[in-house]
Amino acid sequence: MQERLRPRPNRERSDATRAALVAAARALFVEKGYAGTSTPEIVAAAGVTRGALYHHFEDKRALFRAVANQEAIAVADAIETAAAADSPAGDAMLAGSVAYLEAMTVPGRTRLLLTDGPAVLGAAEVSDLDDANAARTLREGLEAAAAESGASDLPIQALVVLLSAAFDRAAIAIExxxxxxxxxxxxxQLIRAATIA
Amino acid sequence: MQERLRPRPNRERSDATRAALVAAARALFVEKGYAGTSTPEIVAAAGVTRGALYHHFEDKRALFRAVANQEAIAVADAIETAAAADSPAGDAMLAGSVAYLEAMTVPGRTRLLLTDGPAVLGAAEVSDLDDANAARTLREGLEAAAAESGASDLPIQALVVLLSAAFDRAAIAIExxxxxxxxxxxxxQLIRAATIA
DNA sequence: ATAAACATACAGGCGGCATGCATGCAAGAA
DNA sequence: TTCTTGCATGCATGCCGCCTGTATGTTTAT
Structure with a gap:
């Protein structure tokens, strides 16, 4: 069977304008917020017209989604990289925690992922985006630590959710x-103490 | 000297329409979000015109601020009441914690105060609104517990902020x-653990 | 009569869609 | 191989409905 039946004419150009739109949108969303940024502003900054925007994205929200997605992936990568280096679960969790907080110091990430994101995309969707990736390391670390300390009846799932929220707030406070x-x-202190029976 | 130089003609009616606007706005903001709710919708539900809205409030944000304020006050009252009953600091903190979570189960409060609030009013303003009130009980409890357990070098201020975030997320998760x-x-578990040396 | 409380009318801007044009890719014919 | 025909993609322009905020007019209470 032949793959790539339709080889996508002009894929490079398409990707370039998409990237330009996402980059311009990111800068403006960070500076003025989602609601305070108009699509004419975005396309002007990207050097295209509104037609290009609505050709590539279903609506303004979809463009924001692309921006947030890109940001979440970058954060997840940073955590993954930092956590993978330390194989013991406890160390990996600690490394991942620090990596998360430092990844979130990149200007605008807190606003995009923690402030505007939940309001624009809904808390559920932004959770799937950000937490699901970042929280994995945290949960594995907690489970390992709980097993080690012999505390078996901890509500680990809930603790992961609550600690994630604390992480988010720490990132906001630091910024x-x-x-x-x-x-x-x-x-x-919170993480260490969370696994004590 | 005479007070009330200008006796405010028709104060009752004024207060009534203000209340109607706030109530209608609250319902719609909860149902469709701040951005998804138009001022024509709000005034129609309140039985007035847009003229009345812009007579009483500077803009749409100010109306949202009034709604959020009302909600934050209700939450703070619930905590105050519950915490005041138990005088020992530890018990007061526990009672206040439960009171907070239960006060936040009132439909719409999580969306108003925790999702839309930060995006519309900014994280800083909504913090002054909600946290400042709710976090007081939490901090006093933590300080008392820390003093009791002899852990003097805890970053209590930071712990209060992070635990507040965990509370917020717990409220969202419960709803x-x-x-x-x-x-x-x-x-x-988190609170108890936060004060362990 | 005077000022507050509201209603009405208006202006500017934005988001989304529909239409139109240009450019490139693919394939068959010469 | 080259040319040309067919067509989908990439994008620009124009339009419509709606919304927010303001300015002006009208009623009502004191």
Whole structure:
């Protein structure tokens, strides 16, 4: 059987304008928020017209979704890379935690993923986007730590969700000018203590 | 000296339409979100015209602010009441925690205060609104518990912020159908653990 | 009469869609 | 091989309905 029946004419150009739109949208969404950014602004910054935007994306939300997706993938990659280096579950969890907080210091990520994201896409969708990836490392680490300490009846699933929220808030606090070391220490305290019977 | 130089003609009627607008807006904001709700819809539901809305509120955001404010006050009252009954700091904190989670089960509060609020008003303003009130009980409890257990060098301020975030997420999870008992247990675990040296 | 409380009318802008044009790819004919 | 025909993709332009905020007019209470 032949693959690529229709080889997509002009794929490069298409990808280029898509990327330009996503990049321009990202900058404006970060600067002025989703609601405060108009599609004319976006296409002007990208050097195209609104026709191109609505050719590539179903609507303004879909464009935001693409931006958020890109950001979430970058964060997940950072965690994956940092966690994979340390094989013991406990160390991997710690490394992943620090990696998450540092990945979220990239300007705009907190606004995109934690502030505008839930309101625009709904909390559920942005959870599937961000948490599902980032929380995996956390859960594995918690399960390992719980098994080690012999605490078997912990509500691990719930703890993962709540600790994820604490992570998010720590990222926001750090970007708002909070002392990173202080919040990292507080997160360590919470994680370590979460698995104590 | 005379007070009330201008006696505010028709204060009752004014308050009534204000209340009607806030109530109608609350219902629609909860049902369709802030962005998905138009001012024509709101005034139609309230039985007035847009003129009345813009007479009482500077803009649509100000109306949302009034709604969120009302909600935050109700939550704070619930916590205050529950916490005041138990005078020992530890008990007060526990009672306040449960009170918070139950107050947030009132339909729409999570969306208003935790999802749309930060995006519409900014994370900072909604923090001053909600957290400042709710977090006070939490901080006093943590300080008392830390003093009791002899752990003096805990980053209490940071822990309060992070635990508040966990509370918020617990409220969201519970409204989304999560098991309340499980999340309450997980929160207890986190709080108890936060003060362990 | 005077000022508040509201209603009405208007202006600017935005989001989404439909239409139109241009460019490239594929395949058959010469 | 080259040319040309057919067609889908990529994108620009114009339009429509709606919404927000304001300015102006009208009623009502004091």
């Amino acid at each position: 708002a000018g909070g002392n990173p070391a202080e919040f990292k220490a507080a997160m360590q | 989304a159908g999560g098991n309340p008992a499980e999340f309450k247990a997980a929160m207890q």
